[in-house]
Amino acid sequence: EGREGLRSLPPRIVIVDGNGNITLDALDWMQEQSVDLIRLRYDGRVQSVFSASGYAADPKKVEWQRKTRASEPARVKYAIPLIRKKIQEALFNLENLLPDSPSRTKAIETAKVALAELKVSPPVSVSKLHGLEGLVAQGYFFAWRALDIQWKSTKRHPVPDEWKTFFSRSSLKWGDRYIQNQHATHPINAMLNYAYALLESEVRIRAIADGYDPSIGIMHDRISPDRHSFVFDQMEPFRPIADRRILELIRTETFSGADFDLQSDGVVRVNPELAKELTRWLSASHSN
Numbered sequence: 001e002g003r004e005g006l007r008s009l010p011p012r013i014v015i016v017d018g019n020g021n022i023t024l025d026a027l028d029w030m031q032e033q034s035v036d037l038i039r040l041r042y043d044g045r046v047q048s049v050f051s052a053s054g055y056a057a058d059p060k061k062v063e064w065q066r067k068t069r070a071s072e073p074a075r076v077k078y079a080i081p082l083i084r085k086k087i088q089e090a091l092f093n094l095e096n097l098l099p100d101s102p103s104r105t106k107a108i109e110t111a112k113v114a115l116a117e118l119k120v121s122p123p124v125s126v127s128k129l130h131g132l133e134g135l136v137a138q139g140y141f142f143a144w145r146a147l148d149i150q151w152k153s154t155k156r157h158p159v160p161d162e163w164k165t166f167f168s169r170s171s172l173k174w175g176d177r178y179i180q181n182q183h184a185t186h187p188i189n190a191m192l193n194y195a196y197a198l199l200e201s202e203v204r205i206r207a208i209a210d211g212y213d214p215s216i217g218i219m220h221d222r223i224s225p226d227r228h229s230f231v232f233d234q235m236e237p238f239r240p241i242a243d244r245r246i247l248e249l250i251r252t253e254t255f256s257g258a259d260f261d262l263q264s265d266g267v268v269r270v271n272p273e274l275a276k277e278l279t280r281w282l283s284a285s286h287s288n
Contacts, residue, residue, distance in 0.1 A: 011058065012036040014209045038208060058211030065216040065230065075126050079219040082236045083133050084118050087111050089240035090140045097247040101146035107139035126219055141169040147247075149188070150254040157257030163187055183267045187260045188246065190268040194278055195242040196235070203238070204231045245282050 013035060022037075030037055068074045091111040098104050114136050123129040144166045151159055166188050184190040207214050207230060217229020219236070259274040270278065 009033055009035055011211065012038055012209070014205070015039045057208075057213040061211045062213045062216065065213060065218060069216065069218045069221055072125060075218055075221075076122070076124065076129060079126055079129055079233075080118060080122055082219065082233065083129055084115065085237035086133065086240060087114055087118075087136050089237065089244070090136060091115070093240055093244055093247060094140060094143060097244060097251070098143050099146040099148065101143060103139070103145060104143040107136075107143040110139045111136050126221075129219075137169075144169075144188070147188070147250055149250060151256065152254045153256050153258070159257045160262070163257075185266050185268055187255065187268055187270075188250070190260060190270050191246050191249070191274075191278060192243065194270050194275060195246055195282055196239065198279065198282055199235055199238055199242050200228075200231055203234045204228055207231055207234060242282070249278075249281060 011034070013030070015038070027037070068078055091108065094104055094108050094111065114132050117123075117132065123132060147166050149164060149166065151164065163186060166186060168186075169189060169192070184193050204214055207228075212230055214228035214231045217233050220229035220232045222229050259271055261269045261271050263269065
Protein backbone atom coordinates (compact mmCIF):
# COMPACT_ATOMS: atom_id res chain seq x y z
CA GLU A 1 0.00 0.00 0.00
CA GLY A 2 2.86 2.35 0.82
CA ARG A 3 4.54 1.72 -2.52
CA GLU A 4 1.29 2.33 -4.38
CA GLY A 5 0.99 5.63 -2.55
CA LEU A 6 4.53 6.64 -3.54
CA ARG A 7 3.86 5.82 -7.18
CA SER A 8 0.85 8.14 -7.16
CA LEU A 9 2.76 11.14 -5.81
CA PRO A 10 2.64 14.17 -8.14
CA PRO A 11 5.90 15.37 -9.71
CA ARG A 12 5.26 18.83 -8.27
CA ILE A 13 3.01 20.62 -5.80
CA VAL A 14 1.92 24.12 -6.78
CA ILE A 15 0.74 26.66 -4.20
CA VAL A 16 -1.02 29.72 -5.62
CA ASP A 17 -0.85 32.86 -3.47
CA GLY A 18 -0.61 30.81 -0.28
CA ASN A 19 0.54 31.64 3.22
CA GLY A 20 1.52 29.64 6.28
CA ASN A 21 4.42 27.47 7.37
CA ILE A 22 6.18 24.34 6.17
CA THR A 23 8.72 22.34 8.17
CA LEU A 24 12.23 21.42 7.09
CA ASP A 25 11.28 17.76 7.61
CA ALA A 26 8.48 18.16 5.07
CA LEU A 27 10.86 19.77 2.59
CA ASP A 28 13.40 16.98 3.10
CA TRP A 29 10.70 14.34 2.55
CA MET A 30 9.58 16.02 -0.68
CA GLN A 31 13.15 16.09 -1.94
CA GLU A 32 13.58 12.39 -1.12
CA GLN A 33 10.43 11.61 -3.11
CA SER A 34 11.50 13.88 -6.03
CA VAL A 35 8.47 16.12 -5.53
CA ASP A 36 9.05 19.79 -6.40
CA LEU A 37 7.33 22.57 -4.45
CA ILE A 38 6.46 25.67 -6.46
CA ARG A 39 4.92 28.76 -4.94
CA LEU A 40 3.22 31.16 -7.35
CA ARG A 41 1.98 34.69 -6.91
CA TYR A 42 -1.71 35.46 -7.44
CA ASP A 43 -1.02 36.12 -11.16
CA GLY A 44 0.76 32.80 -11.69
CA ARG A 45 4.32 34.14 -11.72
CA VAL A 46 6.86 32.07 -9.82
CA GLN A 47 7.59 33.30 -6.30
CA SER A 48 9.87 30.47 -5.18
CA VAL A 49 10.92 26.96 -6.20
CA PHE A 50 12.11 24.14 -3.98
CA SER A 51 13.52 21.28 -6.02
CA ALA A 52 16.73 19.32 -6.41
CA SER A 53 17.37 21.01 -9.75
CA GLY A 54 16.29 24.47 -8.64
CA TYR A 55 14.10 24.59 -11.76
CA ALA A 56 10.30 24.51 -11.75
CA ALA A 57 9.77 22.87 -15.15
CA ASP A 58 9.88 19.26 -16.33
CA PRO A 59 13.13 18.84 -18.35
CA LYS A 60 11.44 16.51 -20.87
CA LYS A 61 8.66 19.00 -21.56
CA VAL A 62 11.12 21.87 -21.84
CA GLU A 63 13.15 19.80 -24.31
CA TRP A 64 9.96 19.29 -26.35
CA GLN A 65 9.31 23.04 -26.30
CA ARG A 66 12.84 23.81 -27.52
CA LYS A 67 12.81 21.15 -30.24
CA THR A 68 9.39 22.21 -31.50
CA ARG A 69 10.25 25.90 -31.67
CA ALA A 70 13.47 25.06 -33.55
CA SER A 71 11.54 23.51 -36.47
CA GLU A 72 9.24 25.66 -38.62
CA PRO A 73 7.07 22.70 -39.76
CA ALA A 74 6.73 21.60 -36.12
CA ARG A 75 5.79 25.14 -35.06
CA VAL A 76 3.12 25.30 -37.75
CA LYS A 77 1.77 21.87 -36.78
CA TYR A 78 1.53 23.03 -33.16
CA ALA A 79 0.01 26.42 -33.96
CA ILE A 80 -2.68 25.54 -36.52
CA PRO A 81 -5.06 23.79 -34.07
CA LEU A 82 -4.77 26.73 -31.66
CA ILE A 83 -5.60 29.29 -34.34
CA ARG A 84 -8.34 27.11 -35.85
CA LYS A 85 -10.05 26.89 -32.47
CA LYS A 86 -9.62 30.64 -31.94
CA ILE A 87 -11.27 31.43 -35.27
CA GLN A 88 -14.10 28.97 -34.57
CA GLU A 89 -14.82 30.64 -31.24
CA ALA A 90 -14.65 34.10 -32.83
CA LEU A 91 -17.09 32.93 -35.51
CA PHE A 92 -19.50 31.81 -32.80
CA ASN A 93 -19.37 35.29 -31.26
CA LEU A 94 -19.97 36.91 -34.63
CA GLU A 95 -22.95 34.72 -35.44
CA ASN A 96 -24.57 34.78 -32.01
CA LEU A 97 -23.55 37.83 -29.98
CA LEU A 98 -22.78 40.73 -32.30
CA PRO A 99 -25.48 42.94 -33.87
CA ASP A 100 -26.28 42.56 -37.54
CA SER A 101 -24.25 44.93 -39.70
CA PRO A 102 -22.35 44.90 -43.01
CA SER A 103 -19.11 44.59 -41.01
CA ARG A 104 -20.44 41.53 -39.19
CA THR A 105 -21.49 39.89 -42.45
CA LYS A 106 -18.06 40.51 -43.95
CA ALA A 107 -16.28 39.28 -40.80
CA ILE A 108 -18.29 36.05 -40.80
CA GLU A 109 -17.32 35.40 -44.41
CA THR A 110 -13.65 36.16 -43.68
CA ALA A 111 -13.65 33.73 -40.75
CA LYS A 112 -15.28 30.97 -42.80
CA VAL A 113 -12.80 31.45 -45.65
CA ALA A 114 -9.90 31.29 -43.17
CA LEU A 115 -11.20 28.06 -41.65
CA ALA A 116 -11.55 26.54 -45.11
CA GLU A 117 -8.00 27.61 -45.98
CA LEU A 118 -6.66 26.03 -42.78
CA LYS A 119 -8.31 22.78 -43.82
CA VAL A 120 -7.53 22.71 -47.55
CA SER A 121 -4.32 24.71 -47.93
CA PRO A 122 -2.85 25.60 -44.53
CA PRO A 123 -0.02 28.15 -44.25
CA VAL A 124 3.49 26.72 -44.35
CA SER A 125 4.97 29.23 -41.90
CA VAL A 126 3.93 30.72 -38.59
CA SER A 127 4.24 34.24 -39.99
CA LYS A 128 1.72 33.42 -42.72
CA LEU A 129 -0.54 31.82 -40.13
CA HIS A 130 -0.34 35.01 -38.07
CA GLY A 131 -1.26 36.95 -41.20
CA LEU A 132 -4.35 34.82 -41.77
CA GLU A 133 -5.40 35.12 -38.14
CA GLY A 134 -4.77 38.86 -38.25
CA LEU A 135 -7.22 39.32 -41.13
CA VAL A 136 -9.90 37.49 -39.16
CA ALA A 137 -9.18 39.51 -36.01
CA GLN A 138 -9.35 42.80 -37.91
CA GLY A 139 -12.80 42.05 -39.30
CA TYR A 140 -13.96 40.52 -36.03
CA PHE A 141 -13.24 43.59 -33.93
CA PHE A 142 -14.44 45.91 -36.68
CA ALA A 143 -17.85 44.23 -36.27
CA TRP A 144 -17.83 45.32 -32.62
CA ARG A 145 -18.47 48.88 -33.81
CA ALA A 146 -22.17 48.02 -34.07
CA LEU A 147 -22.40 47.34 -30.32
CA ASP A 148 -24.95 49.40 -28.39
CA ILE A 149 -23.35 50.41 -25.08
CA GLN A 150 -25.87 51.51 -22.45
CA TRP A 151 -24.96 54.21 -19.92
CA LYS A 152 -26.79 55.44 -16.83
CA SER A 153 -26.45 58.41 -14.45
CA THR A 154 -24.70 60.41 -17.16
CA LYS A 155 -25.49 63.72 -15.46
CA ARG A 156 -23.84 62.62 -12.25
CA HIS A 157 -21.06 60.67 -13.96
CA PRO A 158 -20.60 62.13 -17.47
CA VAL A 159 -18.94 59.94 -20.09
CA PRO A 160 -16.92 61.14 -23.10
CA ASP A 161 -18.69 60.91 -26.45
CA GLU A 162 -16.16 58.37 -27.71
CA TRP A 163 -17.23 55.97 -24.95
CA LYS A 164 -20.74 55.73 -26.38
CA THR A 165 -19.56 53.64 -29.34
CA PHE A 166 -16.71 51.20 -29.85
CA PHE A 167 -14.12 52.15 -32.46
CA SER A 168 -11.11 49.86 -32.24
CA ARG A 169 -9.49 47.12 -30.16
CA SER A 170 -6.29 49.18 -30.25
CA SER A 171 -5.73 52.34 -28.28
CA LEU A 172 -5.93 55.59 -30.22
CA LYS A 173 -2.95 56.91 -28.29
CA TRP A 174 0.02 54.60 -28.87
CA GLY A 175 1.68 53.34 -32.04
CA ASP A 176 3.03 49.93 -31.08
CA ARG A 177 0.35 47.25 -31.24
CA TYR A 178 1.28 45.60 -27.94
CA ILE A 179 1.27 48.94 -26.13
CA GLN A 180 -1.92 49.96 -27.93
CA ASN A 181 -3.81 46.99 -26.57
CA GLN A 182 -2.19 47.17 -23.14
CA HIS A 183 -3.18 50.78 -22.48
CA ALA A 184 -6.93 50.93 -23.11
CA THR A 185 -8.55 54.23 -24.01
CA HIS A 186 -12.10 52.82 -24.12
CA PRO A 187 -14.12 51.02 -21.42
CA ILE A 188 -14.67 47.93 -23.59
CA ASN A 189 -10.93 47.59 -24.13
CA ALA A 190 -10.36 48.11 -20.40
CA MET A 191 -12.76 45.23 -19.65
CA LEU A 192 -11.15 43.05 -22.33
CA ASN A 193 -7.69 43.74 -20.89
CA TYR A 194 -8.94 42.77 -17.44
CA ALA A 195 -10.49 39.56 -18.79
CA TYR A 196 -7.29 38.69 -20.68
CA ALA A 197 -5.21 39.32 -17.54
CA LEU A 198 -7.36 36.85 -15.60
CA LEU A 199 -7.07 34.37 -18.46
CA GLU A 200 -3.30 34.82 -18.61
CA SER A 201 -2.95 34.09 -14.89
CA GLU A 202 -5.08 30.96 -15.19
CA VAL A 203 -3.18 29.65 -18.23
CA ARG A 204 0.20 30.45 -16.65
CA ILE A 205 -0.69 28.52 -13.49
CA ARG A 206 -1.83 25.55 -15.55
CA ALA A 207 1.32 25.60 -17.72
CA ILE A 208 3.65 25.70 -14.72
CA ALA A 209 1.66 23.01 -12.90
CA ASP A 210 1.95 20.81 -16.00
CA GLY A 211 5.73 21.27 -16.05
CA TYR A 212 6.23 23.64 -18.99
CA ASP A 213 8.54 26.65 -19.06
CA PRO A 214 6.16 29.58 -19.61
CA SER A 215 8.88 31.72 -21.21
CA ILE A 216 9.60 29.30 -24.09
CA GLY A 217 6.94 30.04 -26.67
CA ILE A 218 6.50 28.11 -29.89
CA MET A 219 4.08 30.18 -31.92
CA HIS A 220 5.08 33.36 -30.06
CA ASP A 221 8.82 32.89 -30.29
CA ARG A 222 10.29 35.72 -28.22
CA ILE A 223 12.12 34.27 -25.20
CA SER A 224 12.36 36.49 -22.15
CA PRO A 225 12.01 35.78 -18.42
CA ASP A 226 9.45 38.59 -18.23
CA ARG A 227 7.50 37.64 -21.36
CA HIS A 228 5.71 34.32 -21.02
CA SER A 229 5.37 33.47 -24.70
CA PHE A 230 4.20 29.88 -24.12
CA VAL A 231 1.34 31.26 -22.04
CA PHE A 232 0.37 33.52 -24.96
CA ASP A 233 0.43 30.46 -27.22
CA GLN A 234 -1.95 28.56 -24.98
CA MET A 235 -4.23 31.57 -24.46
CA GLU A 236 -5.09 31.92 -28.15
CA PRO A 237 -8.14 29.59 -28.34
CA PHE A 238 -9.56 31.06 -25.13
CA ARG A 239 -9.38 34.76 -26.02
CA PRO A 240 -12.71 34.76 -27.93
CA ILE A 241 -14.28 32.92 -24.99
CA ALA A 242 -13.14 35.76 -22.72
CA ASP A 243 -14.53 38.17 -25.34
CA ARG A 244 -17.83 36.29 -25.15
CA ARG A 245 -18.20 37.02 -21.45
CA ILE A 246 -17.63 40.73 -22.06
CA LEU A 247 -20.09 40.73 -24.98
CA GLU A 248 -22.72 39.06 -22.81
CA LEU A 249 -22.11 41.69 -20.13
CA ILE A 250 -22.49 44.53 -22.63
CA ARG A 251 -25.79 43.04 -23.83
CA THR A 252 -27.26 42.74 -20.34
CA GLU A 253 -25.76 45.55 -18.25
CA THR A 254 -26.04 49.32 -18.15
CA PHE A 255 -22.75 50.91 -17.18
CA SER A 256 -21.93 54.06 -15.26
CA GLY A 257 -19.05 56.44 -15.74
CA ALA A 258 -18.17 55.59 -12.13
CA ASP A 259 -17.34 52.04 -13.25
CA PHE A 260 -14.20 53.29 -14.96
CA ASP A 261 -11.27 55.53 -14.12
CA LEU A 262 -10.13 57.90 -16.86
CA GLN A 263 -6.53 58.77 -16.01
CA SER A 264 -4.74 61.99 -16.89
CA ASP A 265 -2.86 60.29 -19.76
CA GLY A 266 -6.10 59.08 -21.35
CA VAL A 267 -5.78 55.46 -20.17
CA VAL A 268 -9.02 53.87 -18.96
CA ARG A 269 -8.97 51.43 -16.04
CA VAL A 270 -11.71 49.28 -14.58
CA ASN A 271 -12.62 50.55 -11.11
CA PRO A 272 -12.34 48.11 -8.17
CA GLU A 273 -16.06 47.44 -7.75
CA LEU A 274 -16.57 46.59 -11.41
CA ALA A 275 -13.33 44.57 -11.32
CA LYS A 276 -14.81 42.43 -8.53
CA GLU A 277 -18.00 41.96 -10.54
CA LEU A 278 -16.01 41.04 -13.66
CA THR A 279 -13.97 38.51 -11.69
CA ARG A 280 -17.12 36.87 -10.33
CA TRP A 281 -18.81 36.98 -13.74
CA LEU A 282 -15.84 35.52 -15.59
CA SER A 283 -15.23 32.84 -12.95
CA ALA A 284 -18.89 31.78 -12.92
CA SER A 285 -19.07 31.77 -16.71
CA HIS A 286 -15.88 29.70 -16.95
CA SER A 287 -17.16 27.14 -14.45
CA ASN A 288 -20.31 26.74 -16.55
